[in-house]
Amino acid sequence: SQAQVMHQDKMAGFGLLAAGIAHEVGNPLTSISSLLQILEKRNLDEYTRSKLGLIAGQLNRIQGTLRELMNFSRPVNPDRTRFEPKEIVEEALHIAKYYKGIKSRTIESDIAEGLPQLTGIRDQLVQIIFNLVLNAIDATSKGGLIRLEARRIENVVEISIRDNGVGMSAEQQSRLFQPYFTTKKQGTGLGLFISAKMIRAHGGDLSFESTLNQGTIFRITIPTREWEPQSVPPQVLSSSRS
Ligand code: ADP
Numbered sequence: 001s002q003a004q005v006m007h008q009d010k011m012a013g014f015g016l017l018a019a020g021i022a023h024e025v026g027n028p029l030t031s032i033s034s035l036l037q038i039l040e041k042r043n044l045d046e047y048t049r050s051k052l053g054l055i056a057g058q059l060n061r062i063q064g065t066l067r068e069l070m071n072f073s074r075p076v077n078p079d080r081t082r083f084e085p086k087e088i089v090e091e092a093l094h095i096a097k098y099y100k101g102i103k104s105r106t107i108e109s110d111i112a113e114g115l116p117q118l119t120g121i122r123d124q125l126v127q128i129i130f131n132l133v134l135n136a137i138d139a140t141s142k143g144g145l146i147r148l149e150a151r152r153i154e155n156v157v158e159i160s161i162r163d164n165g166v167g168m169s170a171e172q173q174s175r176l177f178q179p180y181f182t183t184k185k186q187g188t189g190l191g192l193f194i195s196a197k198m199i200r201a202h203g204g205d206l207s208f209e210s211t212l213n214q215g216t217i218f219r220i221t222i223p224t225r226e227w228e229p230q231s232v233p234p235q236v237l238s239s240s241r242s
Contacts, residue, residue, distance in 0.1 A: 104142040133146065167214050
């Protein structure tokens, strides 16, 4: 359909943009970083030192954003494959194991038996679930509960990530999927924006419900039918692999 074609164009544009930024901006930033480190070793007056510190902080922020863009625009394996929903949930949890804070949260997972296989970019979906788990960790304090569930609802597999953390106000909720919306010191505000785009490119959807001071649930739904061959333009997935 027309809407689908427009969506694909946007996705392609996004992938190319991300790849372009990664290449063109990444290297000079690395040089600036090392030059700053050299300068910081010198005998500097307080004023200069504090300004250099501010520059380094801002630089860090840009580099964080860039890393996030690259993570999403360069999947390890950009091929569409078939896989079990259980596999991707378990792999996301496996990677999340190394994230600080996870040991002081309770992680539960309940994957229904006999779920149909999914078709898509496996590594992207793993990355998205992983990101949602990290957000849930950030939203909870020690002793928090994070629950992952996968079940079938008619022709869709739903993977949900629920936390009993800080939740979100109506204002926050209305801005959630905007790029660069973040309430975190080190946040980029790109995780949900990119995740939603990727899931839609799989023909699925990302939705949520949240109550302030009670918690949040994110739901990924992915249709179980075969993908139409053109659902995701190859540029999105491979343009950064030069
Ligand atoms: P980032 O994690 O870099 O801030 P995201 O796009 O992943 O970027 O999230 C944007 C914002 O949405 C977060 O800064 C936070 O305010 C809010 N958010 C995301 N997930 C949750 C959650 N599980 N509980 C409460 N707030 C959340």
